[in-house]
Amino acid sequence: MRYYELVYGTCLKYLKDGETAKDAVMNIYEELVQKLPKHEVDNFKSWLYVLSKNHCLMQLRAGKKMITVEFQPTLMQSDDFAHLDTILDREQDFIKLENCVEQLPEEQKQSIQLFYLENKCYNEIVTITGMEWNKVRSLIQNGRRNLKICMETNA
Numbered sequence: 001m002r003y004y005e006l007v008y009g010t011c012l013k014y015l016k017d018g019e020t021a022k023d024a025v026m027n028i029y030e031e032l033v034q035k036l037p038k039h040e041v042d043n044f045k046s047w048l049y050v051l052s053k054n055h056c057l058m059q060l061r062a063g064k065k066m067i068t069v070e071f072q073p074t075l076m077q078s079d080d081f082a083h084l085d086t087i088l089d090r091e092q093d094f095i096k097l098e099n100c101v102e103q104l105p106e107e108q109k110q111s112i113q114l115f116y117l118e119n120k121c122y123n124e125i126v127t128i129t130g131m132e133w134n135k136v137r138s139l140i141q142n143g144r145r146n147l148k149i150c151m152e153t154n155a
Helices: 004-015 018-038 044-065 082-103 106-117 122-129 133-153
Strands: none
Touching (some): 082 106, 106 133
């Protein structure tokens, strides 16, 4: 390991931690075994320095992409079942929404169901129902408003 000090010094300069730099030196020597036969190297010392620098820079970039989350033991296996409450609330909202849809006038109900539940566009609804395009648009807008009012009053 003739160039150990050069490689270690380079790694320490970029990584700022002795143990991390030692690990990087070992990785660089492993990388060296693979890359050296594939390259024609005129000045080995300069080439090794650039290889070391690039390895450290890549390690620093990879570290920025990793998201570190602080471990909080209180979040693990707690007796908190608050998430179940939100699921139940959403389920109750869907039941309210279904009831409100049923209370809409028939044309609004049909337009709302075609548009939101069956993902039909205005033109497809016009073709299916035989209504005018502006009427379909109006029915959907009024239906949305009526649903909102119904959901708020039944809350």
